[in-house]
Amino acid sequence: MEASIGVFDSGVGGLTVAREIIRQLPSENVIYFGDTARVPYGSKSKQTVLKYSKQIVRFLNTKNVKAIVIACNTASALALDEIAAESKIPVIGVVRPGARMAVECTETKNIGVIATDATIKSGIYTDYIRSLDKEVTVVGKACPLFVPLVEEGLLEDRITDDMVDRYLSEIKAYNVDALVLGCTHYPLLANPIKRYMGNKVTLVNPAYETAKELKTLLRENNMLNINNTPKYEFYVSDGIDKFKSFADKVLPVNVTAVNVVDIESY
Amino acid sequence: MEASIGVFDSGVGGLTVAREIIRQLPSENVIYFGDTARVPYGSKSKQTVLKYSKQIVRFLNTKNVKAIVIACNTASALALDEIAAESKIPVIGVVRPGARMAVECTETKNIGVIATDATIKSGIYTDYIRSLDKEVTVVGKACPLFVPLVEEGLLEDRITDDMVDRYLSEIKAYNVDALVLGCTHYPLLANPIKRYMGNKVTLVNPAYETAKELKTLLRENNMLNINNTPKYEFYVSDGIDKFKSFADKVLPVNVTAVNVVDIESY
Numbered sequence: 001m002e003a004s005i006g007v008f009d010s011g012v013g014g015l016t017v018a019r020e021i022i023r024q025l026p027s028e029n030v031i032y033f034g035d036t037a038r039v040p041y042g043s044k045s046k047q048t049v050l051k052y053s054k055q056i057v058r059f060l061n062t063k064n065v066k067a068i069v070i071a072c073n074t075a076s077a078l079a080l081d082e083i084a085a086e087s088k089i090p091v092i093g094v095v096r097p098g099a100r101m102a103v104e105c106t107e108t109k110n111i112g113v114i115a116t117d118a119t120i121k122s123g124i125y126t127d128y129i130r131s132l133d134k135e136v137t138v139v140g141k142a143c144p145l146f147v148p149l150v151e152e153g154l155l156e157d158r159i160t161d162d163m164v165d166r167y168l169s170e171i172k173a174y175n176v177d178a179l180v181l182g183c184t185h186y187p188l189l190a191n192p193i194k195r196y197m198g199n200k201v202t203l204v205n206p207a208y209e210t211a212k213e214l215k216t217l218l219r220e221n222n223m224l225n226i227n228n229t230p231k232y233e234f235y236v237s238d239g240i241d242k243f244k245s246f247a248d249k250v251l252p253v254n255v256t257a258v259n260v261v262d263i264e265s266y
Numbered sequence: 267m268e269a270s271i272g273v274f275d276s277g278v279g280g281l282t283v284a285r286e287i288i289r290q291l292p293s294e295n296v297i298y299f300g301d302t303a304r305v306p307y308g309s310k311s312k313q314t315v316l317k318y319s320k321q322i323v324r325f326l327n328t329k330n331v332k333a334i335v336i337a338c339n340t341a342s343a344l345a346l347d348e349i350a351a352e353s354k355i356p357v358i359g360v361v362r363p364g365a366r367m368a369v370e371c372t373e374t375k376n377i378g379v380i381a382t383d384a385t386i387k388s389g390i391y392t393d394y395i396r397s398l399d400k401e402v403t404v405v406g407k408a409c410p411l412f413v414p415l416v417e418e419g420l421l422e423d424r425i426t427d428d429m430v431d432r433y434l435s436e437i438k439a440y441n442v443d444a445l446v447l448g449c450t451h452y453p454l455l456a457n458p459i460k461r462y463m464g465n466k467v468t469l470v471n472p473a474y475e476t477a478k479e480l481k482t483l484l485r486e487n488n489m490l491n492i493n494n495t496p497k498y499e500f501y502v503s504d505g506i507d508k509f510k511s512f513a514d515k516v517l518p519v520n521v522t523a524v525n526v527v528d529i530e531s532y
Contacts, residue, residue: 037314038304043417048303048504148414151309162425238314264530 004029006060006068011039013184014071015250020211027225037237041074042116053079058266077122097213098206105178112171115182117142143167150185234258270295272331277305279450280337281516286477293491303503307340308382319345324532343388363479364472371444378437381448383408409433416451500524
């Protein structure tokens with residue numbers, strides 16, 4: 001079998017990134033790992049997120065992967081550099097592709113970033129955006145209730161609108177014209193966020209940009225699969241059924257093979 | 267040093283139980299472990315919660331503990347029986363003390379239970395309450411947004427009132443007169459819950475009942491400390507500073523000794 005793309009996330013959110021990879025790279029095999037036993041990462045320390053990410057990379061490396069995508073903003077923010085430096089195969093995260101697209105979009109030179117507490121505190125979006133364009137002002141805001149609201153299914157709900165208003169009022173006041181949805185769950189709230197921010201603000205979904213970057217990377221390194229009938233494998237650290245039912249809603253393919261991994265042993 | 271009481275939780279919530287133990291048993295040493303690297307437990311499977319709980323018990327048993335309190339409703343629901351069966355020292359959870367108090371309080375014979383998804387799905391409150399009194403009807407409801415609302419500090423807030431209304435309307439319609447706050451975070455929402463349920467409904471806080479049960483257990487087994495100047499030690503799997511700042515708000519004592527434990531190695 002052709003080597004696969006390894007994709008991992010703290011849980012199910014990264015499936016939105018896997019979906020983009022499956023759409024944009026239809027000949028690639030994908031191996032997805034979701035750390036459902038230790039989710040979420042967004043409220044945890046750098047040390048812990050790095051440790052968990054390294055265990056997952058060790059697991060993926062047992063699976064004949066040719067590249068790894070960190071499909072979790074928090075892990076991309078806190079662990080990408082160290083993992084990429086140690087890795088023999090290419091590793092990309094979701095932060096830089098999302099940041100680059102935001103810089104391409106903005107005319108007002110004011111960019112908003114919403115993400116988990118850990119991602120915002122890391123300052124990585126601000127640092128990277130300003131390394132691309134020093135004139136840009138970045139307004140970041142942690143939105144810890146967005147993930148539980150999505151997981152409760154309150155995508156169109158008065159309570160969600162209320163929280164969108166509270167979290168985003170500061171960003172809106174800054175006259176931003178690009179807003180990075182810096183957590184894999186947030187694109188599922190694109191409608192209420194768009195309603196609140198208005199049509200002049202471009203919502204940047206790093207999942208889409210990341211799949212594009214992966215495609216470029218594989219092409220430039222002559223690593224693209226051609227005419228391969230793709231195979232998709234899924235691994236989780238907990239809760240196969242729950243994962244499967246979520247994955248079936250998100251992915252354009254049938255999710256059959258889901259296995260539990262004792263990730264602490266890697 | 268006298269042997270200690272070991273107390274553990276998935277995170278910081280169990281500190282409300284530790285607080286009751288410190289108040290009701292002022293001569294006892296307490297060793298608290300909060301699994302902040304893997305929090306929350308309430309959305310995870312029995313297998314995973316049992317595995318984590320066993321690791322923590324192995325850790326606590328390295329610390330000269332004479333009894334263990336599982337200060338987490340989910341872990342009490344999913345892991346207590348197996349842990350107690352294997353343990354040489356007494357182990358108690360928070361579910362049974364809370365359930366007993368609810369049965370003592372009710373006159374209408376309708377009891378409400380709110381808890382995490384895992385606790386509600388386990389059916390343990392219903393089974394135990396009905397083993398005490400077959401005439402009681404138990405109405406259970408999982409309230410997954412309550413923990414994140416508490417952690418966001420929205421204790422008195424329109425959004426919290428809104429969620430209380432949605433989660434509890436079914437329970438209110440059942441004419442319950444006792445409501446078990448079956449997750450350690452929920453007592454922090456006692457005010458909005460009381461406003462919604464009205465004065466005729468007794469809110470049962472298992473933390474208080476658990477400390478009482480522990481006291482009885484220690485007394486009956488001649489294990490009570492007398493005239494001991496108590497020592498309190500705290501261990502977490504992640505995020506010392508965050509834990510300390512929460513603990514300082516909850517506990518009536520100064521929280522000085524907090525250490526990180528590599529819990530996966532136990």
